[in-house]
Amino acid sequence: MIALIKRDLAIATRSGGAAMLGVLFFLAVVAVIPFGMGPDLNLLARIGPAILWIGALLASLLGLDRLFQADREDGSLDMLVMQDWLSLVLTLFVKSLAHWFATGLPLVLAAPLLGLLMNMSATSTGAVMLTLLVGTPAISFIGAVGAAVAVVLPRGGLLVSILILPLAIPILIFGVSAAYAAVTDPDPFWPPFMILSAIALFFAALGPVAAAAALKGASD
Amino acid sequence: MIALIKRDLAIATRSGGAAMLGVLFFLAVVAVIPFGMGPDLNLLARIGPAILWIGALLASLLGLDRLFQADREDGSLDMLVMQDWLSLVLTLFVKSLAHWFATGLPLVLAAPLLGLLMNMSATSTGAVMLTLLVGTPAISFIGAVGAAVAVVLPRGGLLVSILILPLAIPILIFGVSAAYAAVTDPDPFWPPFMILSAIALFFAALGPVAAAAALKGASD
Amino acid sequence: MSDTTISQGWFTSLANPTRFLALSGRVLPYLATAAVLSLLVGLYMSFAAPEDYQQGITVRIMFIHVPAAWLAMMCYSVMAIASIGTLVWRHPLADVAAKTALPIGAAFTFLSLLTGSLWGRPMWGTWWVWDARLTSVFVLFLMYLGLMALHKAMDDPARAARPAAVLTLVGFINIPIIKFSVEWWNTLHQPASVIRLDGPTIHPTMLYPLLVMALAYTLIFFTLHLMAMRNEILRRRVQTMRRQAAQAIGGGR
Amino acid sequence: MRGPMQAVATKLKGRRGDSVLFEDIGFTLGRGEALVITGPNGSGKSTLLRILAGLLGADSGTFSLLGDDGTALPVADYSHYLGHRNAMKRELKVSENLAFWQSFQGAESGEGMPIDEAIDQVGLTGVAHLPFGYLSAGQQRRIALARLLVSSRPLWLLDEPTAALDKRSDRLFADLVRAHLETGGLAIAATHQPLGLDSVRALELSGIHSTVSDGTWA
Amino acid sequence: MRGPMQAVATKLKGRRGDSVLFEDIGFTLGRGEALVITGPNGSGKSTLLRILAGLLGADSGTFSLLGDDGTALPVADYSHYLGHRNAMKRELKVSENLAFWQSFQGAESGEGMPIDEAIDQVGLTGVAHLPFGYLSAGQQRRIALARLLVSSRPLWLLDEPTAALDKRSDRLFADLVRAHLETGGLAIAATHQPLGLDSVRALELSGIHSTVSDGTWA
């Protein structure tokens, strides 16, 4: 399994540039939103966490449709699907994790820089980082389901995103509200954060199983 | 060449009605935003144009890396590259156009509906439509260069994202600022819009030539 | 042993599309008649109902809005159950049921969105707000359309079945969200007054027409669904026959 | 090599869409035995192999591996499947590709060869550090064969293993299979060309796909 | 068939990376003549064909098509290249795939066959409306051969055309090539298996890629 993580990461860094693309897209989002807001720094700081979260969510979609597509085209997917049920679930868990390492983690790491651009306070930035750290894996896990469903489609890209975005909404809601709660005083940080963590755990369990069910059915 | 457009569009529609997918994707992106930003209608109206543009950029990026990759994997690319220089440039122009038809155009057409959902004024929606109509082809054309470079580099697509997204960001920025200029009073609409159009024309000319050069140079 | 074989036999006999066609053909006329009758009664009752002292005549929108919203959710639940049938028992009709419910569910969801907006304009002064219930119904609409796109994308029904079923089940988490969104977040939309644990809190003069309309909508749904399922079975039959014809000539061997 | 005694298929029936490709396929393969599947294009050789590998469901019938003591062993863990495609990443080096499969598939049934030795065995000494995409068609296929060596599994399921191989490699392949059989392995291969193996069993798929069972859409 | 008289290669030298694969390759092919390239895996057959097709640059030397009047014709417009991969889209129907190539490649050199007839010729009558991805490996390859028929070009460059074909199709392929040669076409094919053609010229690539020209790293 370590081998699988290593391979997927090697491919991601060697050919996809997925990490870079995600971060750049993230940057583009954050650079563009202020146009509508005008130069109102307070407002920017206020909506900063939301912007970062939306950017991260959209950026995670970028590599998602290729998660299994490449493996299918060269025949590796056969070997993965051949495994027994449990190993397959584990494999998919690991592949989602590798996807997160390649696309989600860089976003978390880039967050402080973007927080600076959005004029966010240190607490606020920290809170966003923490929520992203917990929330982006959840996106990768639930995204694996969409990728598995779309694996037999030649141009799954948009379809995967369409199928996944509605499911990712709870992650976004609690991620953003936890990030806000960290700075606005009366609201407590922990309840939404705990819910976010619960969702992440739930998706980490559900995603690989559902993806496995989809892949087992659809091989040709 | 008509045959090529027809084929590429057929492939795009076969995988789920590209136009419908584009609109659905946009709806999904727009539906996600209020969850992050909160349901404040004024705020939504203000970031509306930016959201629509980000959605368009994302939608283009999602399909772009596959523009030539699929042709390469099944061997069709050989036949395209075998042509003489001029036909190749024309072919690539047509392929970029087909990509735009399949992903860019539906977004332009869906913009009014989304404007309604985002509580945008009629002027604002119109301005966004106009800028998208000019700007999205530019993304497809410059994206083709990235896709071409990605396809020939056996192990280094990293360059591509770093190359293309920065080039796409000016499109985004001028598009968004023109859209805003149309509604906020002191700013004139035409200057940024003219720049956007100039960029689009430039990319339409440059993109296919550069992509052809990349493909001719390094087929394996 | 004998017990299981019998139930197995009964189960597979229902799975046989030919048997299903015959059976549904017999049931359909009654179902359709019942649907039309209850719709007529429901319409009469909803216009005979007194106007609300607060909302005036617009309260009549309720009689078509609320059943549409319920049906939107019920239809998805039907699909979810059918998906379990696909995944667990590999029942060949389950996939047909799930697939053909999609456009119908999408239509009801659309209606609940539309009538809601048309009600919201005079009541709240706006067509649309991004409140939790409205948005979650919007998301439901998106999921219907997304699943339709998925089916359209895979031309081979045999291969679309399982992935679509998985996705339907995963998307089911949205249904409780819709149902309870009004209680979890405070929103513009009113909380449940009919389907609640401590019994309905709505006045009988309005409750009865509502219930009859709900019944009518449900019957309409089943009528349409049954018809669509029959169509789908025929569509697959045609596809198969085409392919077989081609292979009989074409393979040559 | 520890592993199964027998591979037993009984009354296998396979279909694509609604046309039945083959019916009533049954065979028993013991240690050191090989089965070659032949038949015209489209007769269902690949389909049969994918069913054996568990990648497709059989319409009816079973395939199982039985251990020495008669217990059933999971096919997935005890067999290698080599399809039409090579299951290698163009971007990664040959050695990286093989190392991945070695550790991914190497769990249950004993040690495989070291990677360098496997590359030697397929006659490509020295390509370990090249990206897989740089190899010629036949070289790629040979590396795909090397995957079978780096982790040791008793049953080999091979779909046109010698496609794109030159004559010398054909012999080399025959040697590999022979060695595998001699250590008690089993092999099932679909092919159009003679594999150069003596004393193998043969299964001919006729390619008459006409019967359609009831209870389905047709 | 209108088209070139001759295909002339002079002193072709091909290399991959820094190793020279072949040197000093020269031949002249007239109407109705065929050349078969053989050699072990990795000897440079595919590379040579890609150079002839203009997909790779030759290190030195030239390849040209000469018309009846001695003028050079563009190779790209007068030749069909069939590589290891089939150049068909899995998701499109067979007929759509062929229709696309017919209109894309059909410009210069005369009429090709109607699509249905081409499908008949490769023995797959009736598959026109199936998605290409549904075909078996050999059927796919045969449809790829049908592409050569739907638009008529005098020079065929074939890279292992018979890979995955069953024996009956091998003969069928030989017939196709023979018919092509009889109407004045030219063919150059790389292969490991006998193609069943009589009276063809042969070019053997030795596969000793050791010579490295000076001035490079190796």
Add this chain to the structure above:
Amino acid sequence: MMSHEAFVFLSYGATALTLAGLLIGIVLDGRARRRELAELEAQGVRRRSEPAGEAN
């Protein structure tokens, strides 16, 4: 500003239209399928699984 009656009328009208559209679509689809089936049978293509003499 529309009268409240207009809103009521619009919602009932839209509901009727949508449901009628759905019904018509399904009926037409069914007709087309039956026609295709009849065409195929006219061409002599028979379902091979069909037990002799069974009609449907």
